[in-house]
Amino acid sequence: MPLAAFTWTEFAQQIAAGVREGAIYAGLALAIVIIYRSTRVINFAQGEMATFTTFIAWSLMNRGLSFWVAFPIVLAIAFAGGVTIERVLIRPVENAPVLTIVIITLGLALLLNGLMSIIWGGANRQFRGPFSTRTIDVGGVPISVQDIGIVVVSIALVALLALFFRFTKLGLALRAAAVNPDSSRLAGVRVGWMLALGWGIAAVLGAVAGMMIAPVVFLDPNMMQTILLYAFAAAVLGGLDSPAGAVVGGILLGVTITLLGRYVGFIGSTLKLPVALLLILILLLIRPGGLFGRVAVRRV
Amino acid sequence: MRRLPLLEVDHVSKRFGGIVALEAVSLNVEAGEIVGLIGPNGAGKTTAFNVITRLYTPDEGDVRFDGDSLLGTPPSAIVRRGIARTFQNVELFRGLSVIDNVRVGAHARQGEESVDDVLFYVNLHSVRHRGASELPYGTQKRVELARALASGPRLLLLDEPAGGLSHDEVERLGTFIRRLRGDFELTILLVEHHMGLVMSVADRVHVLDFGRTIAEGTPAEVQADKAVIEAYLGAPA
Numbered sequence: 072m073p074l075a076a077f078t079w080t081e082f083a084q085q086i087a088a089g090v091r092e093g094a095i096y097a098g099l100a101l102a103i104v105i106i107y108r109s110t111r112v113i114n115f116a117q118g119e120m121a122t123f124t125t126f127i128a129w130s131l132m133n134r135g136l137s138f139w140v141a142f143p144i145v146l147a148i149a150f151a152g153g154v155t156i157e158r159v160l161i162r163p164v165e166n167a168p169v170l171t172i173v174i175i176t177l178g179l180a181l182l183l184n185g186l187m188s189i190i191w192g193g194a195n196r197q198f199r200g201p202f203s204t205r206t207i208d209v210g211g212v213p214i215s216v217q218d219i220g221i222v223v224v225s226i227a228l229v230a231l232l233a234l235f236f237r238f239t240k241l242g243l244a245l246r247a248a249a250v251n252p253d254s255s256r257l258a259g260v261r262v263g264w265m266l267a268l269g270w271g272i273a274a275v276l277g278a279v280a281g282m283m284i285a286p287v288v289f290l291d292p293n294m295m296q297t298i299l300l301y302a303f304a305a306a307v308l309g310g311l312d313s314p315a316g317a318v319v320g321g322i323l324l325g326v327t328i329t330l331l332g333r334y335v336g337f338i339g340s341t342l343k344l345p346v347a348l349l350l351i352l353i354l355l356l357i358r359p360g361g362l363f364g365r366v367a368v369r370r371v
Numbered sequence: 372m373r374r375l376p377l378l379e380v381d382h383v384s385k386r387f388g389g390i391v392a393l394e395a396v397s398l399n400v401e402a403g404e405i406v407g408l409i410g411p412n413g414a415g416k417t418t419a420f421n422v423i424t425r426l427y428t429p430d431e432g433d434v435r436f437d438g439d440s441l442l443g444t445p446p447s448a449i450v451r452r453g454i455a456r457t458f459q460n461v462e463l464f465r466g467l468s469v470i471d472n473v474r475v476g477a478h479a480r481q482g483e484e485s486v487d488d489v490l491f492y493v494n495l496h497s498v499r500h501r502g503a504s505e506l507p508y509g510t511q512k513r514v515e516l517a518r519a520l521a522s523g524p525r526l527l528l529l530d531e532p533a534g535g536l537s538h539d540e541v542e543r544l545g546t547f548i549r550r551l552r553g554d555f556e557l558t559i560l561l562v563e564h565h566m567g568l569v570m571s572v573a574d575r576v577h578v579l580d581f582g583r584t585i586a587e588g589t590p591a592e593v594q595a596d597k598a599v600i601e602a603y604l605g606a607p608a
Contacts, residue, residue, distance in 0.1 A: 240478065247464045247475040254462045256446040257424055257455070258522060259479030 077334075083212040085333050086326060091218040092301075093325020094225035098280040099295075099302035100309065100317035101229065102273035107311050109249040109269045110161070111169055115176040117302070118295030119183035120156075121277030124149040125285050125294070126191050128278075129198055138201040138282075145282065146275050153274025157267040165266075187292035200286025221283045228279050229318055232272065236314070245269065300344065301328075308351050310364020320362060324351075375438050377402040377558050378423070378526055383432035385418055385582075392418040394582045395432065400526070405552060405559045407573030407590070409566070411602055414579040416562040417459055420528050423560075424456055425449050436526070450479045455524035457515045459531045459562075463503045469514050470499040476518030485521050492554070493517045508535050520551075526558045527551075533565040541565055545572045570594065578602070
Protein backbone atom coordinates (compact mmCIF):
# COMPACT_ATOMS: atom_id res chain seq x y z
CA MET A 72 0.00 0.00 0.00
CA PRO A 73 1.80 3.11 -1.18
CA LEU A 74 1.61 6.07 1.14
CA ALA A 75 0.46 9.43 -0.09
CA ALA A 76 2.89 12.30 0.25
CA PHE A 77 3.23 13.70 3.76
CA THR A 78 1.44 16.97 4.46
CA TRP A 79 1.26 18.81 7.76
CA THR A 80 -2.46 19.34 7.30
CA GLU A 81 -3.04 15.64 7.08
CA PHE A 82 -0.72 15.04 10.01
CA ALA A 83 -2.82 17.45 12.10
CA GLN A 84 -5.97 15.64 10.99
CA GLN A 85 -4.48 12.34 12.03
CA ILE A 86 -3.62 13.79 15.43
CA ALA A 87 -7.20 15.00 15.80
CA ALA A 88 -8.53 11.58 14.84
CA GLY A 89 -6.12 10.03 17.35
CA VAL A 90 -7.30 12.32 20.13
CA ARG A 91 -10.89 11.38 19.33
CA GLU A 92 -10.06 7.66 19.52
CA GLY A 93 -8.05 8.36 22.64
CA ALA A 94 -10.87 10.23 24.36
CA ILE A 95 -13.03 7.10 24.11
CA TYR A 96 -10.23 4.89 25.45
CA ALA A 97 -9.62 7.43 28.22
CA GLY A 98 -13.23 7.34 29.40
CA LEU A 99 -13.34 3.57 29.52
CA ALA A 100 -9.86 3.32 31.02
CA LEU A 101 -10.92 5.74 33.75
CA ALA A 102 -13.91 3.52 34.50
CA ILE A 103 -11.59 0.52 34.81
CA VAL A 104 -9.23 2.44 37.10
CA ILE A 105 -12.02 3.69 39.39
CA ILE A 106 -13.20 0.14 40.04
CA TYR A 107 -9.66 -1.24 40.24
CA ARG A 108 -8.56 1.32 42.81
CA SER A 109 -11.33 0.49 45.24
CA THR A 110 -11.57 -3.28 44.79
CA ARG A 111 -8.36 -4.41 43.00
CA VAL A 112 -10.64 -6.01 40.44
CA ILE A 113 -10.47 -5.56 36.68
CA ASN A 114 -14.04 -5.27 35.47
CA PHE A 115 -14.20 -7.30 32.27
CA ALA A 116 -17.87 -6.40 31.89
CA GLN A 117 -17.05 -2.71 31.42
CA GLY A 118 -17.36 -2.92 27.62
CA GLU A 119 -20.66 -4.83 27.64
CA MET A 120 -22.09 -2.51 30.29
CA ALA A 121 -21.28 0.42 28.00
CA THR A 122 -22.79 -1.24 24.94
CA PHE A 123 -25.91 -2.23 26.85
CA THR A 124 -26.58 1.33 27.94
CA THR A 125 -25.91 2.52 24.39
CA PHE A 126 -28.61 0.13 23.18
CA ILE A 127 -30.96 1.67 25.74
CA ALA A 128 -30.15 5.06 24.23
CA TRP A 129 -30.85 3.64 20.77
CA SER A 130 -34.24 2.33 21.92
CA LEU A 131 -35.19 5.66 23.47
CA MET A 132 -34.20 7.51 20.30
CA ASN A 133 -36.09 4.93 18.26
CA ARG A 134 -39.18 5.95 20.21
CA GLY A 135 -38.69 9.51 19.08
CA LEU A 136 -36.58 11.04 21.82
CA SER A 137 -33.79 13.31 20.65
CA PHE A 138 -30.23 12.40 21.59
CA TRP A 139 -29.85 15.11 24.21
CA VAL A 140 -33.12 14.13 25.90
CA ALA A 141 -32.13 10.47 25.92
CA PHE A 142 -28.58 11.24 27.11
CA PRO A 143 -29.32 12.18 30.76
CA ILE A 144 -31.94 9.42 31.05
CA VAL A 145 -29.38 6.85 29.90
CA LEU A 146 -26.78 8.21 32.33
CA ALA A 147 -29.24 7.86 35.19
CA ILE A 148 -30.09 4.30 34.12
CA ALA A 149 -26.37 3.49 33.77
CA PHE A 150 -25.63 4.84 37.24
CA ALA A 151 -28.47 2.88 38.83
CA GLY A 152 -27.41 -0.22 36.89
CA GLY A 153 -23.78 0.08 38.03
CA VAL A 154 -24.81 0.50 41.66
CA THR A 155 -27.20 -2.45 41.38
CA ILE A 156 -24.55 -4.71 39.84
CA GLU A 157 -22.20 -3.95 42.74
CA ARG A 158 -24.89 -4.53 45.36
CA VAL A 159 -26.29 -7.72 43.83
CA LEU A 160 -23.31 -9.44 42.19
CA ILE A 161 -20.13 -8.09 43.76
CA ARG A 162 -21.14 -7.38 47.37
CA PRO A 163 -21.93 -10.99 48.29
CA VAL A 164 -18.43 -12.08 47.23
CA GLU A 165 -16.49 -9.02 48.36
CA ASN A 166 -14.27 -11.11 50.64
CA ALA A 167 -13.70 -13.80 48.03
CA PRO A 168 -10.34 -14.00 46.25
CA VAL A 169 -9.89 -11.40 43.51
CA LEU A 170 -9.94 -14.12 40.86
CA THR A 171 -13.47 -15.12 41.90
CA ILE A 172 -14.70 -11.58 41.42
CA VAL A 173 -12.89 -11.30 38.08
CA ILE A 174 -14.67 -14.45 36.90
CA ILE A 175 -17.97 -12.92 37.97
CA THR A 176 -17.27 -9.84 35.85
CA LEU A 177 -16.44 -12.13 32.91
CA GLY A 178 -19.71 -13.95 33.47
CA LEU A 179 -21.53 -10.64 33.62
CA ALA A 180 -19.96 -9.65 30.28
CA LEU A 181 -21.25 -12.86 28.67
CA LEU A 182 -24.65 -12.43 30.28
CA LEU A 183 -25.05 -8.84 29.09
CA ASN A 184 -23.82 -9.81 25.62
CA GLY A 185 -26.42 -12.56 25.42
CA LEU A 186 -29.16 -10.28 26.73
CA MET A 187 -28.35 -7.70 24.09
CA SER A 188 -28.59 -10.31 21.32
CA ILE A 189 -31.96 -11.46 22.68
CA ILE A 190 -33.41 -7.99 23.16
CA TRP A 191 -31.96 -6.11 20.21
CA GLY A 192 -30.64 -8.83 17.89
CA GLY A 193 -27.09 -9.26 16.73
CA ALA A 194 -27.30 -7.08 13.61
CA ASN A 195 -25.39 -3.84 13.18
CA ARG A 196 -27.50 -0.81 13.85
CA GLN A 197 -27.04 2.73 12.78
CA PHE A 198 -26.81 5.03 15.80
CA ARG A 199 -27.57 8.64 14.97
CA GLY A 200 -25.25 10.76 17.00
CA PRO A 201 -25.77 14.33 18.14
CA PHE A 202 -22.97 15.81 16.06
CA SER A 203 -22.80 16.45 12.33
CA THR A 204 -20.07 14.72 10.35
CA ARG A 205 -19.32 17.75 8.22
CA THR A 206 -15.92 19.29 8.72
CA ILE A 207 -15.09 22.74 9.89
CA ASP A 208 -11.86 24.62 9.50
CA VAL A 209 -9.74 24.75 12.66
CA GLY A 210 -6.64 26.84 12.03
CA GLY A 211 -6.43 25.64 8.43
CA VAL A 212 -7.09 22.00 9.31
CA PRO A 213 -10.43 20.47 8.41
CA ILE A 214 -11.80 18.52 11.37
CA SER A 215 -15.22 16.95 11.68
CA VAL A 216 -17.69 18.46 14.12
CA GLN A 217 -18.33 14.95 15.37
CA ASP A 218 -14.70 14.45 16.36
CA ILE A 219 -14.63 17.78 18.18
CA GLY A 220 -17.91 16.99 19.92
CA ILE A 221 -16.71 13.58 21.10
CA VAL A 222 -13.53 15.06 22.54
CA VAL A 223 -15.35 17.97 24.20
CA VAL A 224 -17.99 15.74 25.82
CA SER A 225 -15.40 13.21 27.00
CA ILE A 226 -13.07 15.83 28.41
CA ALA A 227 -15.95 17.69 30.07
CA LEU A 228 -17.06 14.51 31.81
CA VAL A 229 -13.52 13.77 33.01
CA ALA A 230 -13.16 17.35 34.25
CA LEU A 231 -16.47 17.17 36.13
CA LEU A 232 -15.38 13.93 37.76
CA ALA A 233 -12.03 15.42 38.71
CA LEU A 234 -13.80 18.37 40.37
CA PHE A 235 -16.13 15.96 42.16
CA PHE A 236 -13.30 13.82 43.48
CA ARG A 237 -11.19 16.79 44.45
CA PHE A 238 -13.60 19.29 45.92
CA THR A 239 -16.57 17.46 47.37
CA LYS A 240 -16.90 15.67 50.66
CA LEU A 241 -18.32 12.62 48.93
CA GLY A 242 -15.45 12.60 46.43
CA LEU A 243 -12.94 12.73 49.26
CA ALA A 244 -14.72 9.89 51.04
CA LEU A 245 -14.58 7.84 47.82
CA ARG A 246 -10.83 8.39 47.52
CA ALA A 247 -10.28 7.59 51.18
CA ALA A 248 -12.37 4.41 51.00
CA ALA A 249 -10.32 3.23 48.02
CA VAL A 250 -6.95 3.52 49.79
CA ASN A 251 -7.82 2.52 53.36
CA PRO A 252 -11.23 0.96 53.95
CA ASP A 253 -10.83 0.35 57.71
CA SER A 254 -9.66 3.86 58.53
CA SER A 255 -12.46 5.21 56.36
CA ARG A 256 -15.07 3.16 58.20
CA LEU A 257 -13.84 4.43 61.54
CA ALA A 258 -14.08 7.99 60.24
CA GLY A 259 -17.74 7.32 59.49
CA VAL A 260 -17.51 6.57 55.77
CA ARG A 261 -19.88 3.85 54.60
CA VAL A 262 -17.32 2.00 52.53
CA GLY A 263 -19.77 -0.50 51.02
CA TRP A 264 -21.79 2.31 49.47
CA MET A 265 -18.63 4.02 48.25
CA LEU A 266 -17.78 0.88 46.27
CA ALA A 267 -21.28 0.83 44.81
CA LEU A 268 -20.96 4.51 43.95
CA GLY A 269 -17.67 3.72 42.16
CA TRP A 270 -19.45 1.13 40.04
CA GLY A 271 -22.19 3.65 39.27
CA ILE A 272 -19.66 6.25 38.14
CA ALA A 273 -17.81 3.65 36.06
CA ALA A 274 -21.07 2.68 34.36
CA VAL A 275 -21.79 6.33 33.55
CA LEU A 276 -18.31 6.74 32.03
CA GLY A 277 -18.94 3.64 29.92
CA ALA A 278 -22.35 4.87 28.80
CA VAL A 279 -20.90 8.18 27.62
CA ALA A 280 -18.07 6.40 25.77
CA GLY A 281 -20.62 4.07 24.15
CA MET A 282 -22.97 6.85 23.04
CA MET A 283 -20.06 8.84 21.66
CA ILE A 284 -18.44 6.03 19.66
CA ALA A 285 -21.63 4.34 18.41
CA PRO A 286 -22.23 6.93 15.66
CA VAL A 287 -18.65 6.40 14.41
CA VAL A 288 -18.77 2.62 14.31
CA PHE A 289 -21.96 0.56 14.18
CA LEU A 290 -23.96 -0.45 17.22
CA ASP A 291 -23.90 -4.19 17.85
CA PRO A 292 -23.46 -6.26 21.00
CA ASN A 293 -19.70 -6.64 20.39
CA MET A 294 -19.12 -2.96 19.66
CA MET A 295 -16.92 -2.31 22.68
CA GLN A 296 -14.82 -5.46 22.68
CA THR A 297 -11.80 -4.18 20.78
CA ILE A 298 -12.20 -0.75 22.32
CA LEU A 299 -12.11 -2.33 25.79
CA LEU A 300 -8.79 -3.98 24.94
CA TYR A 301 -7.37 -0.58 24.02
CA ALA A 302 -8.85 0.85 27.23
CA PHE A 303 -7.17 -1.87 29.30
CA ALA A 304 -3.94 -1.05 27.52
CA ALA A 305 -4.46 2.66 28.21
CA ALA A 306 -5.15 2.00 31.89
CA VAL A 307 -2.02 -0.11 32.25
CA LEU A 308 -0.01 2.44 30.29
CA GLY A 309 -1.07 5.23 32.64
CA GLY A 310 -0.77 3.11 35.75
CA LEU A 311 -3.79 1.15 36.98
CA ASP A 312 -3.79 3.14 40.19
CA SER A 313 -3.92 6.55 38.58
CA PRO A 314 -7.09 8.21 37.22
CA ALA A 315 -5.01 10.96 35.60
CA GLY A 316 -2.80 8.25 34.12
CA ALA A 317 -5.81 6.53 32.56
CA VAL A 318 -6.85 9.71 30.78
CA VAL A 319 -3.35 10.61 29.58
CA GLY A 320 -2.70 6.97 28.69
CA GLY A 321 -5.91 6.83 26.65
CA ILE A 322 -5.17 9.95 24.61
CA LEU A 323 -1.51 8.96 24.14
CA LEU A 324 -2.51 5.50 22.96
CA GLY A 325 -5.16 6.86 20.59
CA VAL A 326 -2.73 9.28 18.95
CA THR A 327 0.12 6.77 18.79
CA ILE A 328 -1.81 3.99 17.13
CA THR A 329 -3.51 6.36 14.71
CA LEU A 330 -0.17 7.77 13.62
CA LEU A 331 1.43 4.34 13.44
CA GLY A 332 -1.46 2.98 11.40
CA ARG A 333 -1.23 5.87 8.98
CA TYR A 334 2.50 6.46 8.60
CA VAL A 335 4.26 3.17 9.25
CA GLY A 336 3.58 1.21 6.08
CA PHE A 337 3.57 -2.37 7.28
CA ILE A 338 1.36 -1.70 10.32
CA GLY A 339 -1.81 -0.38 8.70
CA SER A 340 -5.03 -0.98 10.56
CA THR A 341 -4.58 -4.72 11.14
CA LEU A 342 -1.40 -4.57 13.19
CA LYS A 343 -2.30 -1.52 15.27
CA LEU A 344 -3.38 -3.43 18.36
CA PRO A 345 -0.40 -5.82 18.59
CA VAL A 346 2.02 -2.96 17.99
CA ALA A 347 0.32 -0.84 20.65
CA LEU A 348 0.55 -3.70 23.14
CA LEU A 349 4.21 -4.27 22.25
CA LEU A 350 4.99 -0.60 22.92
CA ILE A 351 3.22 -0.84 26.29
CA LEU A 352 5.15 -3.97 27.13
CA ILE A 353 8.41 -2.14 26.45
CA LEU A 354 7.27 0.82 28.56
CA LEU A 355 6.34 -1.46 31.44
CA LEU A 356 9.80 -3.03 31.36
CA ILE A 357 11.20 0.44 31.94
CA ARG A 358 8.46 1.74 34.25
CA PRO A 359 6.66 -1.20 35.91
CA GLY A 360 4.05 1.04 37.54
CA GLY A 361 3.00 2.65 34.27
CA LEU A 362 3.50 6.32 33.42
CA PHE A 363 1.76 7.69 36.53
CA GLY A 364 1.44 4.64 38.74
CA ARG A 365 3.05 4.34 42.11
CA VAL A 366 5.45 1.44 42.28
CA ALA A 367 4.98 -0.27 45.62
CA VAL A 368 8.31 0.53 47.16
CA ARG A 369 8.48 1.64 50.76
CA ARG A 370 11.19 3.52 52.52
CA VAL A 371 12.53 1.35 55.30
CA MET B 372 -22.57 8.03 94.11
CA ARG B 373 -20.39 6.54 91.37
CA ARG B 374 -21.24 7.61 87.88
CA LEU B 375 -21.68 5.13 85.07
CA PRO B 376 -18.33 4.49 83.33
CA LEU B 377 -18.07 6.00 79.82
CA LEU B 378 -16.70 2.76 78.39
CA GLU B 379 -17.51 -0.68 79.76
CA VAL B 380 -15.87 -3.75 78.29
CA ASP B 381 -17.90 -6.49 79.93
CA HIS B 382 -16.54 -10.06 79.98
CA VAL B 383 -15.45 -9.92 76.36
CA SER B 384 -13.95 -13.01 74.71
CA LYS B 385 -12.57 -13.15 71.20
CA ARG B 386 -11.10 -16.23 69.55
CA PHE B 387 -9.47 -16.72 66.17
CA GLY B 388 -9.79 -20.41 65.41
CA GLY B 389 -8.13 -22.09 68.37
CA ILE B 390 -6.28 -18.98 69.50
CA VAL B 391 -7.81 -17.09 72.38
CA ALA B 392 -7.08 -13.42 71.86
CA LEU B 393 -9.28 -12.16 74.71
CA GLU B 394 -10.73 -14.26 77.55
CA ALA B 395 -13.54 -12.71 79.61
CA VAL B 396 -11.83 -9.34 79.76
CA SER B 397 -13.62 -6.60 81.67
CA LEU B 398 -12.39 -3.05 81.64
CA ASN B 399 -14.06 0.20 82.64
CA VAL B 400 -12.99 3.69 81.73
CA GLU B 401 -14.55 6.62 83.61
CA ALA B 402 -15.24 9.89 81.82
CA GLY B 403 -12.15 12.09 81.90
CA GLU B 404 -9.76 9.28 82.81
CA ILE B 405 -6.58 8.25 81.09
CA VAL B 406 -6.32 4.47 81.31
CA GLY B 407 -3.25 2.58 80.17
CA LEU B 408 -3.71 -0.87 78.62
CA ILE B 409 -0.45 -2.77 78.78
CA GLY B 410 0.85 -6.27 78.41
CA PRO B 411 3.50 -8.28 76.59
CA ASN B 412 3.34 -8.82 72.82
CA GLY B 413 0.27 -10.83 71.84
CA ALA B 414 -1.54 -10.04 75.09
CA GLY B 415 -4.65 -8.90 73.18
CA LYS B 416 -4.35 -5.12 73.47
CA THR B 417 -4.92 -4.29 69.82
CA THR B 418 -7.64 -6.96 69.65
CA ALA B 419 -9.39 -5.10 72.46
CA PHE B 420 -9.21 -1.87 70.43
CA ASN B 421 -10.55 -3.66 67.38
CA VAL B 422 -13.46 -5.00 69.42
CA ILE B 423 -14.26 -1.59 70.89
CA THR B 424 -14.22 0.03 67.44
CA ARG B 425 -16.31 -2.85 66.04
CA LEU B 426 -13.72 -3.99 63.48
CA TYR B 427 -14.06 -7.28 65.37
CA THR B 428 -17.24 -8.73 66.87
CA PRO B 429 -16.64 -10.41 70.22
CA ASP B 430 -17.62 -14.07 70.63
CA GLU B 431 -18.94 -13.37 74.13
CA GLY B 432 -19.55 -10.37 76.30
CA ASP B 433 -20.67 -6.82 75.61
CA VAL B 434 -19.10 -3.43 75.02
CA ARG B 435 -21.10 -0.47 76.28
CA PHE B 436 -20.47 3.19 75.62
CA ASP B 437 -22.31 5.75 77.67
CA GLY B 438 -24.51 2.92 78.96
CA ASP B 439 -25.58 1.58 75.54
CA SER B 440 -24.21 -1.51 73.83
CA LEU B 441 -21.97 -0.92 70.82
CA LEU B 442 -22.52 -4.38 69.37
CA GLY B 443 -25.40 -3.27 67.17
CA THR B 444 -23.37 -0.36 65.82
CA PRO B 445 -21.45 -0.88 62.53
CA PRO B 446 -17.83 0.39 62.40
CA SER B 447 -18.89 3.30 60.20
CA ALA B 448 -21.24 4.55 62.92
CA ILE B 449 -18.75 4.24 65.79
CA VAL B 450 -17.38 7.72 65.19
CA ARG B 451 -20.85 9.24 65.53
CA ARG B 452 -21.08 7.65 68.96
CA GLY B 453 -17.98 9.65 69.87
CA ILE B 454 -15.14 7.16 69.59
CA ALA B 455 -11.97 7.74 67.54
CA ARG B 456 -8.68 5.87 67.41
CA THR B 457 -5.18 5.75 66.04
CA PHE B 458 -3.47 2.60 64.76
CA GLN B 459 -0.31 0.87 65.86
CA ASN B 460 1.23 1.02 62.38
CA VAL B 461 -0.28 4.32 61.20
CA GLU B 462 -3.16 3.75 58.80
CA LEU B 463 -3.21 6.97 56.81
CA PHE B 464 -4.78 7.56 53.42
CA ARG B 465 -1.76 7.21 51.17
CA GLY B 466 -1.72 9.66 48.30
CA LEU B 467 -3.95 12.14 50.11
CA SER B 468 -2.60 15.39 51.52
CA VAL B 469 -2.36 16.01 55.24
CA ILE B 470 -5.41 18.26 55.22
CA ASP B 471 -7.46 15.76 53.19
CA ASN B 472 -6.56 13.03 55.68
CA VAL B 473 -7.83 15.22 58.50
CA ARG B 474 -10.91 16.20 56.47
CA VAL B 475 -11.85 12.54 56.18
CA GLY B 476 -11.61 12.44 59.96
CA ALA B 477 -14.26 15.15 60.08
CA HIS B 478 -16.46 13.23 57.61
CA ALA B 479 -19.17 12.50 60.15
CA ARG B 480 -19.41 16.13 61.24
CA GLN B 481 -21.18 19.11 59.77
CA GLY B 482 -18.79 21.75 58.47
CA GLU B 483 -15.03 21.76 58.58
CA GLU B 484 -14.12 24.30 61.24
CA SER B 485 -12.54 21.55 63.30
CA VAL B 486 -10.01 20.72 60.56
CA ASP B 487 -8.01 23.95 60.67
CA ASP B 488 -8.13 24.17 64.47
CA VAL B 489 -6.83 20.65 64.85
CA LEU B 490 -4.08 21.18 62.27
CA PHE B 491 -2.85 24.19 64.24
CA TYR B 492 -3.13 22.30 67.50
CA VAL B 493 -0.88 19.44 66.42
CA ASN B 494 1.41 21.86 64.61
CA LEU B 495 0.80 20.53 61.11
CA HIS B 496 -0.78 23.58 59.53
CA SER B 497 2.39 24.51 57.63
CA VAL B 498 2.62 21.07 55.98
CA ARG B 499 -1.11 20.63 55.40
CA HIS B 500 -0.80 20.41 51.60
CA ARG B 501 2.03 17.89 51.62
CA GLY B 502 1.33 14.25 50.86
CA ALA B 503 0.75 12.61 54.22
CA SER B 504 2.71 9.46 53.43
CA GLU B 505 5.80 11.43 52.37
CA LEU B 506 6.30 12.87 55.85
CA PRO B 507 8.58 11.42 58.55
CA TYR B 508 7.07 8.66 60.69
CA GLY B 509 6.64 10.79 63.79
CA THR B 510 4.82 13.43 61.75
CA GLN B 511 2.57 10.79 60.22
CA LYS B 512 1.56 9.75 63.72
CA ARG B 513 0.53 13.35 64.40
CA VAL B 514 -1.51 13.35 61.18
CA GLU B 515 -3.31 10.26 62.40
CA LEU B 516 -3.94 11.86 65.76
CA ALA B 517 -5.26 14.99 64.04
CA ARG B 518 -7.58 12.84 61.96
CA ALA B 519 -8.94 11.23 65.11
CA LEU B 520 -9.35 14.59 66.89
CA ALA B 521 -11.13 16.14 63.90
CA SER B 522 -14.06 13.80 64.46
CA GLY B 523 -14.71 15.48 67.81
CA PRO B 524 -14.48 12.32 69.92
CA ARG B 525 -15.32 11.87 73.58
CA LEU B 526 -13.24 8.70 73.84
CA LEU B 527 -9.86 8.53 72.13
CA LEU B 528 -8.10 5.20 71.70
CA LEU B 529 -4.36 5.56 71.16
CA ASP B 530 -2.55 2.44 69.94
CA GLU B 531 1.15 2.74 70.78
CA PRO B 532 1.57 6.48 70.24
CA ALA B 533 5.21 6.26 71.36
CA GLY B 534 6.10 3.47 68.91
CA GLY B 535 8.89 4.54 66.56
CA LEU B 536 9.42 7.88 68.28
CA SER B 537 12.78 9.14 69.56
CA HIS B 538 13.55 9.44 73.28
CA ASP B 539 12.94 13.21 73.27
CA GLU B 540 9.69 12.84 71.36
CA VAL B 541 8.40 10.30 73.89
CA GLU B 542 9.10 12.71 76.77
CA ARG B 543 7.14 15.47 75.07
CA LEU B 544 4.36 13.00 74.19
CA GLY B 545 3.52 12.36 77.84
CA THR B 546 2.90 16.04 78.53
CA PHE B 547 1.05 16.36 75.26
CA ILE B 548 -1.41 13.54 76.03
CA ARG B 549 -2.30 15.07 79.40
CA ARG B 550 -2.79 18.47 77.79
CA LEU B 551 -4.89 16.85 75.07
CA ARG B 552 -7.29 15.45 77.63
CA GLY B 553 -7.94 18.88 79.10
CA ASP B 554 -8.11 20.84 75.85
CA PHE B 555 -10.47 18.44 74.07
CA GLU B 556 -12.34 17.16 77.16
CA LEU B 557 -11.32 13.63 76.30
CA THR B 558 -11.33 10.27 77.92
CA ILE B 559 -8.29 8.32 76.75
CA LEU B 560 -7.52 4.62 76.55
CA LEU B 561 -3.88 4.10 75.75
CA VAL B 562 -2.11 0.95 74.55
CA GLU B 563 1.59 1.38 75.04
CA HIS B 564 4.80 -0.60 75.33
CA HIS B 565 6.79 2.29 76.68
CA MET B 566 6.42 1.74 80.44
CA GLY B 567 7.82 5.12 81.41
CA LEU B 568 5.19 6.86 79.33
CA VAL B 569 2.27 4.79 80.63
CA MET B 570 3.29 5.13 84.26
CA SER B 571 3.70 8.91 83.99
CA VAL B 572 0.52 9.60 82.05
CA ALA B 573 -2.13 7.07 83.13
CA ASP B 574 -4.51 7.44 86.07
CA ARG B 575 -5.09 3.71 86.07
CA VAL B 576 -3.41 0.80 84.34
CA HIS B 577 -4.96 -2.44 83.10
CA VAL B 578 -2.62 -5.36 82.40
CA LEU B 579 -3.37 -8.17 79.94
CA ASP B 580 -1.38 -11.35 79.42
CA PHE B 581 -2.40 -14.07 76.95
CA GLY B 582 -5.82 -12.42 76.60
CA ARG B 583 -6.61 -12.34 80.33
CA THR B 584 -6.61 -9.53 82.82
CA ILE B 585 -3.80 -10.16 85.30
CA ALA B 586 -3.84 -6.88 87.18
CA GLU B 587 -5.40 -3.45 87.35
CA GLY B 588 -4.88 -0.44 89.55
CA THR B 589 -2.86 2.72 89.84
CA PRO B 590 0.55 2.76 88.12
CA ALA B 591 2.25 2.25 91.49
CA GLU B 592 0.04 -0.72 92.40
CA VAL B 593 0.55 -2.39 89.05
CA GLN B 594 4.30 -1.90 89.10
CA ALA B 595 4.48 -3.68 92.45
CA ASP B 596 2.18 -6.52 91.34
CA LYS B 597 3.83 -9.93 91.37
CA ALA B 598 1.82 -11.32 88.41
CA VAL B 599 2.78 -8.32 86.31
CA ILE B 600 6.46 -8.66 87.07
CA GLU B 601 6.30 -12.34 86.20
CA ALA B 602 4.48 -11.68 82.94
CA TYR B 603 7.14 -9.23 81.85
CA LEU B 604 10.24 -10.86 83.24
CA GLY B 605 9.17 -14.51 83.29
CA ALA B 606 8.29 -16.58 86.36
CA PRO B 607 11.14 -17.32 88.73
CA ALA B 608 12.48 -20.83 88.22
